[in-house]
Each structure stands twice: as structure tokens, then as C-alpha cells.
Amino acid sequence: MWPPGRIVGEVLLSLTLGLMAAGIEALADNGGTVRTVAVALAAALLSPLRRALPAIVLLVTAVASGGLDGLAPLLLVAAWSAGRRITAVGRATCTFGFAYVLSLALSAAWALPYLSPAILIMGALATLVSVIVPGLAGRYWSQRRTLADTLREYHAHLQREREMIAGQARIRERQRIAQDMHDSLGHQLALISVHTGALEVDRELTGRQREAVGVLREASVAAMHELREVVGLLRDGTEAPGQGVPPVTAGGVPTHALAALGEEEAKAPSRGVAGIEGLVEASRGAGAAVRLRRSGEVRPLAPTADHAAYRLVQEGLTNAHKHAPGASITIELRYEPDSLVVEVTNGPAPAGGGRSVVSGGQGLTGLGERTRLVGGMVHAGPTADGGFRLAGVLPYTSPEGGAPGPASSGTAETFVDGTGDFRQQLPAGSPGEADPVNDWNGMPKELAKAMSRNRRGSGIAIGCGVAAVIALLLVIAAVLGLVVMAGEADKSMIEPKQYDAVTVGESESEVRKKLPDGVSFINEGLEKGAPPAPKGAKCLSLSSTEFGSSLDKTPVYRFCFRDGKLIEKNSFEVKG
Incomplete structure (x- = not known):
């Protein structure tokens, strides 16, 4: 079509x-x-x-x-x-x-x-x-x-090909980073978890100290779990089974303590919307006044969006604890028809409660990149009462339009590549029917040089050459046309004095010697509109070299013969 x-x-x-x-x-x-x-x-x-x-x-x-x-x-x-x-x-x-x-x-x-x-x-x-x-x-x-x-x-x-090479390089670099993180941070976190677990059961600790050590142990276990998630995403987007706590024992710690640590880590809360409740409880346990409100019909999100919602609440709570300690915090989850809106709002910091903290803004920057990858957006800014608000919009479907996968799938595809460069898209129609956008910067040097040098110059040269050939042929045809017309005019046209030199009664042979034979395409149609010829006569019609009375009239001289003699000659005009 x-x-x-x-x-x-x-x-x-x-x-x-x-x-x-x-x-x-x-x-x-x-x-x-x-x-x-x-x-x-x-x-x-x-x-x-x-x-x-x-x-x-x-x-x-x-x-x-x-x-x-x-x-x-x-x-x-x-x-x-x-x-x-x-x-x-x-x-x-x-x-x-x-x-x-x-x-x-x-x-x-x-x-x-x-x-x-x-x-x-x-x-x-x-x-x-x-x-x-x-x-x-x-x-x-x-x-x-x-x-x-x-x-x-x-x-x-x-x-x-270049995209494939770059992708392979990225994969190798991600694997190297994952291995370094696993070997260094994983080992140190495991040691912290094991030692705090052993310290927690020390009978010499007071109740307050034992509670603080328990908080440290739980934080280290959570950090270990998150490290495993990041390592799995860096490697291939999924958590590899069997890569739990590093198989080491430090400082003579019994191996059953490591096994207990692995069991506790396996029971770690979900890093999705379902895990926001755990973040709220942890903040309340630290003494913060946190409210969690939900509205709308709960709908599942894609794994990446689900993880982004968790990170958004986590970042909002972290910023509130750092910059406005003691302020009230409100977390709101609104399930809209097409997306989940997550808001974390904290009030102004109490007088004398603010602390000077170092912050490079990397958390909000990374959060913005994470939400953009899932097709959402983030807004952060102060509120009218002096507080701060962090809000994000997360679609229920992936940017490619696919349906969200189950939230319990365990796959959190956070790091994704682009769908493809527009320069990789070839036209769907037949050659010459479409003009896709294209730049030539990725060509080999020799090919790009040849195109830049010959693309316009060769087209102009060939176009000028074709035009010159056509013009030459037209000139030759025009010259030949003039020659042909001159030759045909000699065979079909006479001057008025030649017409006057012929008299009625002369022999046909003598008259024809004085006149051209009239066999020419110029004389076609001279009989249209001519007066009737004498009965039984054979007539010769010739054009006049003079112009007619108007542009659409042609003067004609006619000579009629019978019985070998000229019996009539007359002049008239015909249309044409």
C-alpha cells in the first residue's frame, strides 16, 4: 500500500x-x-x-x-x-x-x-x-x-559491532568490580557481623550495651545482604545461589556462628515496596516519628520499579535523619491508575537539633538515574514550612511496555542498556523509498574521506556531464532540424514571382520544370479548406514563402492539370 x-x-x-x-x-x-x-x-x-x-x-x-x-x-x-x-x-x-x-x-x-x-x-x-x-x-x-x-x-x-564490543567491555569491568567488592567488603562485613554476634552474648555487657551491639549486628547483616544484591546485579542481574557469607573464619570464631549469620541474612527483609514497612520500623526504633500512609488499589510493579521505590524511601529517611534529626517524617504511597507515587516529607529540624553533615548529593543523583531507567522521575525540594520533600513517580510497566514481572521473582534489573542507537535502525521499505537519519562519523577513515571528497563533487560533475551531453544532442538536433527544414522548403515552397511566371495553358511538363515537386511533410494538410478542384484535374499544391493574413493562416498556391496542360491556377489561405 x-x-x-x-x-x-x-x-x-x-x-x-x-x-x-x-x-x-x-x-x-x-x-x-x-x-x-x-x-x-x-x-x-x-x-x-x-x-x-x-x-x-x-x-x-x-x-x-x-x-x-x-x-x-x-x-x-x-x-x-x-x-x-x-x-x-x-x-x-x-x-x-x-x-x-x-x-x-x-x-x-x-x-x-x-x-x-x-x-x-x-x-x-x-x-x-x-x-x-x-x-x-x-x-x-x-x-x-x-x-x-x-x-x-x-x-x-x-x-x-562497536556496541557489542563496548557491552563486552562493560560486562568484564562489572565482573571485576563485583569480584573486588565481594572479596574485600564482603570479608570485612562478615568479620563485623561475626564479632558483634559473639560480643552480643558476652555476659559482662549491660542491657543497654547488648542492645547497641544487636543493632550493629543487624545493620551489618543488612549491609551484607545489600552487598550481595549489588554484586549479583553487577555480575549478571541475578543473585547467584550459594554465594553467601565468605567461607572464612576470623580470629578463631566458630563456624556455627557463620552458619547462623547466613540464616539471619536469608531472613532479611525484601528490598521492594514490601520492605518499606521494615524501614519505617527501623526508623521508629531509632526514635524518629514516622507515619506511613497508603492510598489507592495496590498493584504490582516491575522488579526494577519495586526496588526503586524501596531505595527512594530509604534515601528520604536517610536524608531526614542526617539533616533534620528529630523532625517528624511522613511517607505516602499513592497507587494512581498508571503509576505509583512515593513521597517522603519531613518537617523542619527542631531548634538546636540540626547538625553539620557532609553530603555530596550523590544519593539523590543516583536515585534520579535509577528512576529514569525504569521510566519514572524524581523531584526533591524544600517545603513551605521549612521541611523537605522527596517524591518519585514509578510506572507499573517497564519502559519497553512489557508487563511487570512478579515482585517475588528476586530479579532486580537495575542496570540496563539503551534499546539501541537510532543509527542502527535500517529502513523497512525498499531501497530508495525512505531517507533515514544517518551520520557518517563511524565510517572507516578511508571510506569517510572518499565520501566527503566525492559525494557532492562527483554528483555535480556527473550531473553537469549529463546536462552537457543533453544540451549537445539538442544543439545537433536543432542544427539538423534547420537543415532538414531548409531542404524541405526547397521542395515544397515557392515565391509569389514564381507563381506569377506560370500562365494557364502551358504544358504540364514545362510548368513542373519551373516548380518543385511538392513531396514534403510541410505540405500535409494544404487541401483542408481549399476550394474545389476542377473535375478530372490533377492538382499540385505548394506553400508560399510569404506569411498569411494571420498567424493561423497559411498561403497556398495551387496548379491544376488536365490533358497535359495547366487549366487553372489560384491562390488561397488554409488554416494551419
Whole structure:
């Protein structure tokens, strides 16, 4: 199915060719209104068919244009289109060869009574200009577009290859970072957890000290769990089973303590919306006044969005504890029709309760990147009462439009790559039917240099060369046309003094010696509108070298013979 733009273009082209055909036929006055309308309809109907049947339309137009002058514009368009769409060299050569021979043969047959070498050469050049030159220009255009599409495809291939290499490099770097984090931080966190666990059961500790040690142990276990999540995401996006606590014992700590640590870590709360309740309880346990409100119908989120919601609340609580200790905190989860809105708002810090803390703003920056990867957005800023508000909008579906996976799948695909560079997208249509955006910066140096040097210069040079050839052929055809017209005028036209020199009663042979034979295409149609000839007479009509009384009138001299003598001569004007 053609796009609307092409349909409009084809309709306008068909109408233009039909009107041009009708105008040419009307000026030629070769067959009246019926013939004019028929030629116009033929031109309008053949025009859109040239896309599907370029060879057939070219041959039919070449044959028909020999006797129908109105199809000459269509012949140019059909030759151009056939040159673009007939890709095989052999088929194109045969098609244009047949079209050229048929058109030249029919033109010669039409001019057979007046055929001369000059007329034949002029016809050959005219056929060359109307058939071969547009075909060559169309073929050059098609080959240039094919070359451009090939270069574009090659460029896209280089882009994909470069993206694959960069992706592999990123994977190797992520694996290296994950291994370093696992080997260093994992080991130290395991030691902290084990030692605090052993210290917690020390009978010499007071209740307050034992409670503080318990908080440290739980924090270290949570840190270990989060470290495992990050390591799993850096490696391949999933947690590898069996990669629990590092299999080491430090300072003579019993191995059953490590096993207990692994069990506690396995019971760690979810890092999604379901885990926000645990964050609230932990903050309340630290003495903060935290309210959690939910509204709307609860709906599941994609794993990445679910994890982002947890991180957003965690970052909001962390900032409130750091910058406004003692202030009230409100957490709100609003399930809207298309997204989850998460808000963490804290009031102003109590007088004298603020502390000077170092903050580089990396938490909010990382949170913004995390939410953008899942198709959401984050806003952070002060409130009217002097507090602070952190809000995020998280869609229920992934950026690719897929349905959210189950929240319990355990997969949190936080780090994702782009869907692809626009330069990797190739046109879906046939070559030459679309112009996708493309830059040439990723080409090899030699190819880019060749394109930059030859792309415009070669096109201008070839275009100028084709125009020069066409202009030369037209000049030659014009010169030959003048020569032919001069020769034909000598055979068909006389001056008034030659007309006056002939007298009625002279012998036919003497009169014909003084006059040209009149066999020329210039004298066609001189009998239309002429007065009746004498009965039984044989007449010779010749054009006058003088102009008529008006532009549409042609002066004619007629000589009529009977029984070997000139019995009548008269002059008149005919229309044409």
C-alpha cells in the first residue's frame, strides 16, 4: 500500500501528463476531440503502471508515441522510471534497445514518403534524447541510492559491532568490580557481623550495651545482604545461589556462628515496596516519628520499579535523619491508575537539633538515574514550612511496555542498556523509498574521506556531464532540424514571382520544370479548406514563402492539370 504522500504525487503526475497529452494532441489537430480524450486517458492510466510494469509501459509508450504526439512527455517519464527500476543489466539493455529501435522505426515509417538521411539522423537523435538519456539518468540515480543504502547498512553494522564490543567491555569491568567488592567488603562485613554476634552474648555487657551491639549486628547483616544484591546485579542481574557469607573464619570464631549469620541474612527483609514497612520500623526504633500512609488499589510493579521505590524511601529517611534529626517524617504511597507515587516529607529540624553533615548529593543523583531507567522521575525540594520533600513517580510497566514481572521473582534489573542507537535502525521499505537519519562519523577513515571528497563533487560533475551531453544532442538536433527544414522548403515552397511566371495553358511538363515537386511533410494538410478542384484535374499544391493574413493562416498556391496542360491556377489561405 502506497503512503498518502505518494498517492497524491502519482495522482498529480497522472493529471499533469494527461493534460499535456491533451494539449499536444489539440494543437496537432490530428483526430478531433475523441482522439484527444483517448490519448489523455492513456497517458494518465499508463503513468502509475510504470512503477509495477516499467519495461512494458516503456515499450508500449515507445510504440504508441510514434503515431501519438501527446505521449511524448509520458515517454520521458517512463524511460526515467524504467532506468530506476530495471536492475538487471541484461534486461535493461534489451528493454531500452527494443524501445529505441521500435520508436525510431515507427518514426521513420511515418516519415517514409519524405525520408532522407538528415531526417533519419534527426529522428535518431530525438529518440536518443527521449528514451536512452532519461533511462541512463534514472539508472544512475538508482545506483547512487543503492550505494547510499549499502553504505548506510555498513555503517549500521559497524555501530552494532562497536556496541557489542563496548557491552563486552562493560560486562568484564562489572565482573571485576563485583569480584573486588565481594572479596574485600564482603570479608570485612562478615568479620563485623561475626564479632558483634559473639560480643552480643558476652555476659559482662549491660542491657543497654547488648542492645547497641544487636543493632550493629543487624545493620551489618543488612549491609551484607545489600552487598550481595549489588554484586549479583553487577555480575549478571541475578543473585547467584550459594554465594553467601565468605567461607572464612576470623580470629578463631566458630563456624556455627557463620552458619547462623547466613540464616539471619536469608531472613532479611525484601528490598521492594514490601520492605518499606521494615524501614519505617527501623526508623521508629531509632526514635524518629514516622507515619506511613497508603492510598489507592495496590498493584504490582516491575522488579526494577519495586526496588526503586524501596531505595527512594530509604534515601528520604536517610536524608531526614542526617539533616533534620528529630523532625517528624511522613511517607505516602499513592497507587494512581498508571503509576505509583512515593513521597517522603519531613518537617523542619527542631531548634538546636540540626547538625553539620557532609553530603555530596550523590544519593539523590543516583536515585534520579535509577528512576529514569525504569521510566519514572524524581523531584526533591524544600517545603513551605521549612521541611523537605522527596517524591518519585514509578510506572507499573517497564519502559519497553512489557508487563511487570512478579515482585517475588528476586530479579532486580537495575542496570540496563539503551534499546539501541537510532543509527542502527535500517529502513523497512525498499531501497530508495525512505531517507533515514544517518551520520557518517563511524565510517572507516578511508571510506569517510572518499565520501566527503566525492559525494557532492562527483554528483555535480556527473550531473553537469549529463546536462552537457543533453544540451549537445539538442544543439545537433536543432542544427539538423534547420537543415532538414531548409531542404524541405526547397521542395515544397515557392515565391509569389514564381507563381506569377506560370500562365494557364502551358504544358504540364514545362510548368513542373519551373516548380518543385511538392513531396514534403510541410505540405500535409494544404487541401483542408481549399476550394474545389476542377473535375478530372490533377492538382499540385505548394506553400508560399510569404506569411498569411494571420498567424493561423497559411498561403497556398495551387496548379491544376488536365490533358497535359495547366487549366487553372489560384491562390488561397488554409488554416494551419
